[in-house]
Amino acid sequence: KPAKRKSLKGIKVLLAEDNDLNAELAAILLEDSEMIVTRAADGQEVVDLFANHPAGTYDIILMDIMMPKMDGLQAAKAIRAMQAERPDAEEIPIIALSANAFAEDVQTSLDAGMNGHVSKPLNVAEVAKVIARNLNKS
Template sequence: NEPEKKKADLKGRHILMAEDIKVNAEIVKHILGVKGMIVDHAENGQICLDLFREKPEWHYDAILMDMRMPEMDGLQATEAIRGLKRDDAGRIPIIALTANAFNEDVMHSLQSGLNAHLSKPVEPEMLYKTLSAFLSR
């Protein structure tokens, strides 16, 4: 049946999450852990870029990207990842998680190389649905 299929799609997936606020990171880690996903947490965009670069191609299945972070924000990190000379850099799903839910923010995010835009606080079912849609491609 369909819900079981989606659950299987997410189990064991490696997710890279960039989030500077510790409590937000813990909440999202818990939400993803419920479905059996493995999460690496980066405290800002620069650390996210470094973690992505250090791992072999296709290690991560998706990236969850906060937009407002110190040192390097989500848009800068996304552009840097998209610019890397490796096969997965241009194709890995990068999903914005942000309190900025205004239409112009969403459009700017999508134009900057992000694949989707989810508002905080994160709704678990919407996050699962969005990840399933991108990871089933």
């Protein structure tokens, strides 16, 4: 039987993407599903936004892997390392966004503390499925 599709309306996404065009396209895709998107232009900005906002500000992080200043793997590790002062740092789903979809790339993302991997260019149905799966784990 088909899984009943949960609405993604109101899901608060922190989108880490250094390429303006990719970020704009991803934001449009997500906002079409009525998600609320906050964009970070690099890994350091993602870490700062997460650290400087209270728990619950974001429901999920979509993290590009290849970014300047701090890449997505380093940013994911930095967020996971905040768990002493931020219990949600361990729980927030972090999904890798990468043009590299080889098994070892996916494993590298998971090893860095990410919960999943979506290949680019983004397919909105795939992204929606991954987000829904990661937010309905409870």
